[in-house]
Amino acid sequence: MKTKLSKYVHQFLTGLASLLVSGVFLFSGFVKVADPMGMVHKLYAYAVALELPLADDSLWLKLGAASLGIAELVLGIYLLVQMHPRFTKMALLLFMSVFTALTAWIYVASPVADCGCFGEAVILTNGETLVKNIILLVAIIYLIYSPTHPRRLISQRNAWLVSIYTWIYSIALTLYSFHYLPIIEFTPYKVGADIRAAFEGKAGEGEAEKLVNFYLSDPQTGEDRTFEFLADTGYTFLLTVPHTQTADDGCCDRINDLHDYCTEHRLPFYMATASDSAGISDWGDRTGAAYPVVYAENTELKAMVRSNPGLLLLHNGKVAGKWSNNDLPELDTPGARIEDWMPHHHTSPLGRLLLWFVVPLLCFILADSLWIGHKFYRHHIYIKRFKLKKIMRKKIVAGNWKMNKNLQEGVALAKELNEALTADKPNCDVVICTPFIHLASVANVIDSNLIGLGAENCADKVSGAYTGEVSAEMVKSTGANYVILGHSERRAYYHETPEILKEKVNLALENNLEVIFCIGEVLEEREAGKQNEVVKAQLEGSLFDLTAEQFAHIVLAYEPVWAIGTGKTATAEQAEEMHAFIRATIAEKFGAEAAENVSILYGGSCKPNNAKEIFSKVNVDGGLIGGAALKVADFKGIIDAWKA
Numbered sequence: 001m002k003t004k005l006s007k008y009v010h011q012f013l014t015g016l017a018s019l020l021v022s023g024v025f026l027f028s029g030f031v032k033v034a035d036p037m038g039m040v041h042k043l044y045a046y047a048v049a050l051e052l053p054l055a056d057d058s059l060w061l062k063l064g065a066a067s068l069g070i071a072e073l074v075l076g077i078y079l080l081v082q083m084h085p086r087f088t089k090m091a092l093l094l095f096m097s098v099f100t101a102l103t104a105w106i107y108v109a110s111p112v113a114d115c116g117c118f119g120e121a122v123i124l125t126n127g128e129t130l131v132k133n134i135i136l137l138v139a140i141i142y143l144i145y146s147p148t149h150p151r152r153l154i155s156q157r158n159a160w161l162v163s164i165y166t167w168i169y170s171i172a173l174t175l176y177s178f179h180y181l182p183i184i185e186f187t188p189y190k191v192g193a194d195i196r197a198a199f200e201g202k203a204g205e206g207e208a209e210k211l212v213n214f215y216l217s218d219p220q221t222g223e224d225r226t227f228e229f230l231a232d233t234g235y236t237f238l239l240t241v242p243h244t245q246t247a248d249d250g251c252c253d254r255i256n257d258l259h260d261y262c263t264e265h266r267l268p269f270y271m272a273t274a275s276d277s278a279g280i281s282d283w284g285d286r287t288g289a290a291y292p293v294v295y296a297e298n299t300e301l302k303a304m305v306r307s308n309p310g311l312l313l314l315h316n317g318k319v320a321g322k323w324s325n326n327d328l329p330e331l332d333t334p335g336a337r338i339e340d341w342m343p344h345h346h347t348s349p350l351g352r353l354l355l356w357f358v359v360p361l362l363c364f365i366l367a368d369s370l371w372i373g374h375k376f377y378r379h380h381i382y383i384k385r386f387k388l389k390k391i392m393r394k395k396i397v398a399g400n401w402k403m404n405k406n407l408q409e410g411v412a413l414a415k416e417l418n419e420a421l422t423a424d425k426p427n428c429d430v431v432i433c434t435p436f437i438h439l440a441s442v443a444n445v446i447d448s449n450l451i452g453l454g455a456e457n458c459a460d461k462v463s464g465a466y467t468g469e470v471s472a473e474m475v476k477s478t479g480a481n482y483v484i485l486g487h488s489e490r491r492a493y494y495h496e497t498p499e500i501l502k503e504k505v506n507l508a509l510e511n512n513l514e515v516i517f518c519i520g521e522v523l524e525e526r527e528a529g530k531q532n533e534v535v536k537a538q539l540e541g542s543l544f545d546l547t548a549e550q551f552a553h554i555v556l557a558y559e560p561v562w563a564i565g566t567g568k569t570a571t572a573e574q575a576e577e578m579h580a581f582i583r584a585t586i587a588e589k590f591g592a593e594a595a596e597n598v599s600i601l602y603g604g605s606c607k608p609n610n611a612k613e614i615f616s617k618v619n620v621d622g623g624l625i626g627g628a629a630l631k632v633a634d635f636k637g638i639i640d641a642w643k644a
């Protein structure tokens with residue numbers, strides 16, 4: 001009861017932590033890829049505070065802003081869809097460790113007013129940012145150590161589609177927003193913003209209030225000209241150039257054409273800049289500019305249009321339009337009105353953003369669910385057809401004592417198990433595989449009709465000068481009938497190759513031992529989606545030279561190495577998926593009958609509380625049990641999982 005409760009608590013907390021971290025990363029990534037220039041301006045503030053010799057439009061700052069946004073968006077999605085979970089969690093840990101340390105420094109030293117983690121979308125104080133980062137860091141550490149995994153939104157097989165789409169989307173959106181303007185406007189200077197109303201105290205609260213920072217003055221006299229511009233009921237063009245030195249002059253011909261057009265149509269056209277008189281005359285020399293100039297605040301100019309130069313259109317004290325220098329209005333259409341220059345979109349920027357990201361994402365998830373649903377349907381039919389076959393297949397619970405228990409302890413354990421099973425008969429075959437030295441003694445204290453006996457290994461040689469080895473014939477002579485071969489611990493620590501195992505299997509079968517043959521992938525292989533390939537190679541390497549008659553004496557044990565002795569069990573679905581694959585592989589090689597008859601056991605942290613769910617799967621015929629086989633109560637609990 002207590003373990004079940006703690007399982008639910010962990011499941012809840014894991015889901016919550018995963019949603020929190022992925023949600024924050026997605027939001028923060030979106031803000032940056034939608035408005036990368038905003039992030040460049042933030043990074044520039046850091047560069048100034050750290051006295052780094054970087055210009056405000058430096059390529060390094062642009063690369064930094066783009067990489068940050070893309071990395072956050074991709075990590076957020078990876079966590080949400082559980083793509084490469086170990087890599088993702090480690091990358092998140094690294095990311096948040098660096099940024100938490102950075103924000104701790106910002107909190108103490110205050111080099112910038114706000115750290116800019118959510119761009120202009122949500123402004124947090126440095127203290128709030130530090131608290132937010134600590135919470136995220138704790139959530140990520142919890143996700144790394146949590147015994148449960150968050151629920152997948154999309155199957156492992158199809159998650160790559162979401163991953164590729166996220167990469168393409170985030171890179172394309174970043175490049176688009178750099179080239180044109182942010183797809184969502186986070187600054188107060190949105191098209192439609194009423195600057196005059198802000199000055200009159202009628203703009204409402206929040207963002208709009210900040211419009212009072214709009215300020216234009218005469219560069220020579222310093223005279224405030226803000227109201228002159230805001231009071232004008234017609235159209236006024238402002239060419240916003242925060243810094244003439246770093247401004248892109250590649251579009252100067254089009255700007256001059258626009259200025260000529262405005263002169264011809266009696267429309268005011270000004271350049272608003274924060275540069276000094278030298279910078280202004282330098283701009284005139286470079287571009288042949290003949291338009292009048294007003295002075296404006298650097299930070300406000302950067303907020304007005306995310307482009308240097310950019311174009312802002314004021315009308316009746318409001319922001320009527322804005323353009324990047326890469327997308328200046330077309331003057332070629334004869335008779336076109338200014339209103340026709342405005343970009344026309346039928347959906348809001350947020351709508352477009354959702355349309356291009358959330359909708360495809362939902363489509364992927366839906367298609368994936370339908371695909372899975374189809375598979376479940378086929379599986380359902382399969383279950384109906386083969387349930388009967390499962391009932392006929394041998395159900396086995398086998399214990400693997402490994403290198404535990406001395407002789408006396410081992411004999412006592414075997415006796416106790418024998419008594420328990422005599423009193424309460426099992427519904428399946430029970431086998432215990434013990435160290436070699438226990439075999440003969442254990443054989444004497446168990447009822448062979450109730451409990452099968454097996455070794456944990458045997459030699460790959462028949463007999464002779466192989467000091468320390470125990471042959472298959474010797475195993476058989478103790479009264480044992482089974483032998484475990486190919487256990488991952490022997491593959492890893494004693495370098496047992498598929499060829500050595502093939503020899504062992506042949507010798508075991510020649511000596512009339514039933515072989516419990518173990519296969520399974522390590523964590524890296526599963527994370528790389530290679531588990532099927534690995535397991536198939538293990539089967540091919542050691543068993544595929546057998547005849548169908550010989551194969552009838554093989555019991556397979558699928559033991560994902562990442563689940564052995566770790567407390568992390570494969571889910572019943574993961575076990576079933578792999579067991580079905582193994583059975584299909586056996587069918588291809590040895591035929592449908594052999595595949596239907598072979599018992600496939602699951603091994604890896606199998607316990608009384610999870611055995612029933614795992615054994616309920618149609619292709620799971622029992623378990624190979626390590627740790628839990630060393631206590632009669634636990635082992636019997638697993639054996640009893642076969643009872644109704």
Ligand code: PEP
Binds near residue numbers: 400566626628
């Ligand atoms: C094993 O080693 O075969 C095994 C399944 O171990 P455990 O049950 O302890 O994970």
